[in-house]
Amino acid sequence: MAEKTLKDVAEIMKDLDICMLTTTTSNGMLASRPMSNNGQVEYDGNSHFFTWENSRMVSDIEMDNGVNLSFQGKKDIYISITGKAEVTRSREKMEEHWVEELNAWFEDGLDTQGIAMITVEAKQIKYWQGEEEGEVKF
Structure with missing residues (x-):
């Protein structure tokens, strides 16, 4: 298995916007849904996604924060990220990752x-x- 650095993965991910975020549900099943990575070019090992606080995904994460992100791109590129998720409702933290394109889903921006x-x-x-x-070793 070839050794990849986080920088290598970040370079690949810069063109991959949509991923599938998989959580474990309250009945032990896996649930996946498409999420936008917002084209964050400077990937540092943390991914940020905006959603609704009353969504099933949020309740799944608050019950079991083990998640998986799966990306697929051009030229048969596949990336699987296993990690720990955290939900925040802090405007200050959200401001750091907000991009204008998100207004399409959240009409009032961060005031939604x-x-x-x-x-x-x-x-x-x-x-x-x-x-x-x-594989990137942490």
Whole structure:
């Protein structure tokens, strides 16, 4: 298995916007949903997603914060990130990651009632492209 650095993965991820975020539900099943990575080019091992605080995804994370992010891109690139998620409702923390494109989903921006942000801290990152595969060690 090839050794990849976080910088290597960040370079690959800069063109990958949509991922599937997988949580464990209250009945022990896995649930995945598409989330926008907001084109954050400077990936540092943390991913940030905006959502509704009363969503099933938030309740899943508050019950079991182990999650997986899966990305697929051009030229058969696949990235799997296993991590721990945290939900915040802090406007100050959300401001750091807000981009104008999010106004399409949250009409009043950060003043939208019920908005929350999920931060996923990577614990393991795996990468596949063709015959090559790699892993970022933390």
